Amino acid sequence: MQKCTVSFLGRDCPGVVSTVSSLLSEADCNILAATQSLLKGEFAGIFMVEVTDDLPLPELQQRLAQGLEKAGVDLSLIVRPSCEGTWGSNLVCQPYVVSADGKDGKGQISAMSRVFSRHGVNIESLRAFLGEGGANHALFVFEIMVPENVDIGRLRRELLCEGQNHGLRVSVQHRDIFEAVNRIGSF
Secondary structure, three states: EEEEEEEEEEEEOHHHHHHHHHHHOOOEEEEEEEEEEEEOOEEEEHHHHHHHHOOOOHEEEEEEHHHHHHHHHOEEEEEEOOOOOOOOOOEEEEEEEEEEEEEEEOHHHHHHHHHHHHOOOEEEEEEEEOOOOOOEEEEEEEEEEEOOOOOOHHHHHHHHHHHHHHOOOEEEEEEHHHHHHHHHOOO
């Protein structure tokens, strides 16, 4: 068996996950992991699958593309071999949540992500909420993994400075603290 990643991107519609998962099943793929998200009517799904060795990945891509066309589902797809191992699998890391909010402006995500990159910090998830707190308001939530050799104080100071340069209030919290503070208690 070979492992591969199949990514789908395009217009969302009812039944899109059913169509995609059925096409993978029909191609004799076993879904090992999956994530999907919607962004303003656009569907994005990533599936880690096992596929038999006798099905070349270009042929799998062709079968899936034909199946999407036949089903009338407007998705682009990419099939690629899975990478062995994951980033940080040999590192000891701590999970943090960085939120930044303020007036929306160009280059804010880029500026914040450059700080992470300089410190060797991996962004595991990014959510951007634009205009939800009022016109021209931006809220960014980064879930990051910080290697233990990173000076968290220095990282925090650089993020605060970069945020200030871009009109953003920045908060950096260990994920456990973030979840405890933001947990809704039962009454």
